[in-house]
Amino acid sequence: MKPSRYVLSISVLLLLVLILAIFCVGAGAVSISPGEVFKVLTGAVKEGTDYIIVMNFRLPRVILAALIGGGLAAAGAAFQGMFRNPLADPFVVGASGGAALGATMAIAFGLSIQIGPFNSVPVAAFIGSIGAVFFVYLIAESGESTSTVSLLLAGTALSTILSSAVSLIMLLSDKTLHETYTWLLGGLSGRSWTDLTGTAPFILLGCFVLWLLSRPLDALASGEKTAMSLGLPIKRTRALIVLMASLTTAASVAAGGIIGFVGLVAPHMARLFFGSSHRQLIPASMLTGALLLMAADVIARTAVAPMELPAGIITSVTGGAFFLYLLKTKKGDLGG
Amino acid sequence: MKRLETENLSCGYSGRNVLENINLHISPGSILGLIGPNGAGKSTLLNTLARMIKPKKGKVILASKDLWRMSSREAASTMAFTPQDSGNSLPLTIRQFVALGRAPHRGWLLPLSAEDRAVVEDALEKTGLSGLAERCITELSGGEQQRAALARVLAQEPEVLLLDEPTSHLDIKYQTEILDLVAHLAHDRGISVIISIHDLNTAALYSDHLALIGKGGIASYGTPEEVLREDIISEVYDTPVIIASHPLYGTPMVMPGLKGRNGKKVINL
Numbered sequence: 001m002k003p004s005r006y007v008l009s010i011s012v013l014l015l016l017v018l019i020l021a022i023f024c025v026g027a028g029a030v031s032i033s034p035g036e037v038f039k040v041l042t043g044a045v046k047e048g049t050d051y052i053i054v055m056n057f058r059l060p061r062v063i064l065a066a067l068i069g070g071g072l073a074a075a076g077a078a079f080q081g082m083f084r085n086p087l088a089d090p091f092v093v094g095a096s097g098g099a100a101l102g103a104t105m106a107i108a109f110g111l112s113i114q115i116g117p118f119n120s121v122p123v124a125a126f127i128g129s130i131g132a133v134f135f136v137y138l139i140a141e142s143g144e145s146t147s148t149v150s151l152l153l154a155g156t157a158l159s160t161i162l163s164s165a166v167s168l169i170m171l172l173s174d175k176t177l178h179e180t181y182t183w184l185l186g187g188l189s190g191r192s193w194t195d196l197t198g199t200a201p202f203i204l205l206g207c208f209v210l211w212l213l214s215r216p217l218d219a220l221a222s223g224e225k226t227a228m229s230l231g232l233p234i235k236r237t238r239a240l241i242v243l244m245a246s247l248t249t250a251a252s253v254a255a256g257g258i259i260g261f262v263g264l265v266a267p268h269m270a271r272l273f274f275g276s277s278h279r280q281l282i283p284a285s286m287l288t289g290a291l292l293l294m295a296a297d298v299i300a301r302t303a304v305a306p307m308e309l310p311a312g313i314i315t316s317v318t319g320g321a322f323f324l325y326l327l328k329t330k331k332g333d334l335g336g
Numbered sequence: 337m338k339r340l341e342t343e344n345l346s347c348g349y350s351g352r353n354v355l356e357n358i359n360l361h362i363s364p365g366s367i368l369g370l371i372g373p374n375g376a377g378k379s380t381l382l383n384t385l386a387r388m389i390k391p392k393k394g395k396v397i398l399a400s401k402d403l404w405r406m407s408s409r410e411a412a413s414t415m416a417f418t419p420q421d422s423g424n425s426l427p428l429t430i431r432q433f434v435a436l437g438r439a440p441h442r443g444w445l446l447p448l449s450a451e452d453r454a455v456v457e458d459a460l461e462k463t464g465l466s467g468l469a470e471r472c473i474t475e476l477s478g479g480e481q482q483r484a485a486l487a488r489v490l491a492q493e494p495e496v497l498l499l500d501e502p503t504s505h506l507d508i509k510y511q512t513e514i515l516d517l518v519a520h521l522a523h524d525r526g527i528s529v530i531i532s533i534h535d536l537n538t539a540a541l542y543s544d545h546l547a548l549i550g551k552g553g554i555a556s557y558g559t560p561e562e563v564l565r566e567d568i569i570s571e572v573y574d575t576p577v578i579i580a581s582h583p584l585y586g587t588p589m590v591m592p593g594l595k596g597r598n599g600k601k602v603i604n605l
Contacts, residue, residue, distance in 0.1 A: 080426070215436070215439060218433075221426040222428065222433060225386075225417070226418075226436075228388055229387075231412025231413070231440040232444065275427070276427045276428050
């Protein structure tokens with residue numbers, strides 16, 4: 001898309017994100033009007049129940065949803081480009097499997113690792129996630145063939161092994177089954193400013209570097225040999241993309257559990273309007289992912305209130321349905 | 337002056353040498369055609385020249401420098417390569433794809449300058465793609481995709497151009513179109529072109545020299561008239577052939593020789 005049209009479209013998307021954010025902050029057991037929310041956010045109201053609900057509970061959660069949705073979408077867009085595979089998502093190189101094992105162990109064995117304000121589950125998930133990706137990368141790049149395919153295969157293989165381990169641990173420790181399962185489904189129940197400030201630096205750094213790498217991503221999406229013939233240092237670039245996408249994913253998963261489909265579907269939605277050039281696609285995917293997860297989270301906390309659904313279930317159901325729709329209309333060039 | 341040459345080059349994939357002792361060179365503005373039977377190693381040689389695979393032995397020398405002592409970016413700003421079947425799976429527009437050719441000159445992070453853009457537009461125009469520039473590369477016909485690949489290497493402004501079977505899967509119209517463009521680049525812009533072509537007759541028409549790859553090395557090297565001889569081709573391809581000459585240009589034309597051809601009678605003996 002032409003630069004002038006891109007600026008306009010991305011501004012419209014950003015506006016939609018802000019409007020939805022205000023709506024999400026207002027929605028809940030205590031309903032707050034958009035006008036009131038706006039007053040709190042602009043600092044016109046500085047006390048009262050509304051102020052406390054907005055500032056202490058809902059705002060950090062809504063921002064966190066936007067951040068995680070955006071981060072997963074950016075990682076998904078980068079992996080789809082790098083692997084030239086429309087089915088790639090942030091979890092293809094093992095990030096979710098590692099996080100799941102980490103979190104499950106932390107819950108089932110009652111591990112206590114405390115880093116700063118973070119308790120054992122997010123810390124273990126983050127470490128597990130990064131560890132699994134690192135392992136997959138080492139295995140894939142140690143062979144003589146430098147093909148990206150080996151990364152995909154190693155990621156799939158390790159994920160299978162890790163999810164078996166998770167199942168086994170869950171089976172053996174049935175008293176923590178519910179807690180573990182809820183975590184695995186992904187959701188943002190009870191998240192606060194602490195979670196947000198711990199997660200934001202990783203996600204923002206990862207997304208920014210991926211955006212900087214948009215031209216190398218375009219080259220990789222055009223084929224490995226083409227990228228090499230253009231002088232791209234392919235191993236180093238691939239390592240950096242995997243590192244940044246996984247940092248983003250690991251931080252997202254540590255804060256919100258394994259939220260499925262956002263990272264897969266958001267880039268496809270963005271591609272419908274913004275095309276495949278990563279310089280435009282990555283920001284557009286981030287905003288789309290933010291919209292999706294904010295919407296899913298508000299549904300999760302209001303649909304069957306006072307109970308909360310895991311947001312991951314909502315993203316998976318709607319994301320899956322949208323994916324089927326895309327396949328049927330062949331709009332998103334799935335499988336090109 | 338030699339733009340690209342090889343010194344006792346041996347190349348191949350892990351553990352297996354496909355080709356040994358290759359000594360080739362190409363000067364500015366000329367076209368070297370690589371021909372040879374299926375699996376003889378034309379692509380292996382091109383991939384080695386293009387810095388995709390490391391040589392087993394010997395050297396590739398680009399503009400008087402050892403190719404593997406240059407940075408990949410330095411090599412890419414002198415030499416461009418279109419791999420076989422680079423088929424895009426994500427739909428960049430043609431213009432975005434062609435703009436990638438500026439990366440070796442511009443770097444990967446900075447936005448393109450006005451000058452870069454002008455080079456891109458020029459490449460689009462030369463390949464007749466200006467009108468299609470906003471179309472997605474995945475929606476193109478085979479001929480248009482090959483033209484887009486050529487536009488991309490053109491935007492790279494190379495001195496040496498390596499083309500791996502750019503005319504495979506193309507009908508005679510597109511074949512001619514692509515090769516006319518390649519000939520124009522060589523003769524008018526002074527680019528040195530090494531091109532692998534399956535079809536011996538088109539290879540003869542467009543190449544200044546031919547290298548026949550076979551039997552683990554260069555089986556024959558010279559002008560099309562010197563290489564496309566009945567004895568040489570029949571032996572390397574292991575099938576009888578007859579050589580005639582092109583009615584207009586006099587270049588050699590290779591035809592299947594004497595064997596039972598679906599009951600056709602031999603005339604004119």
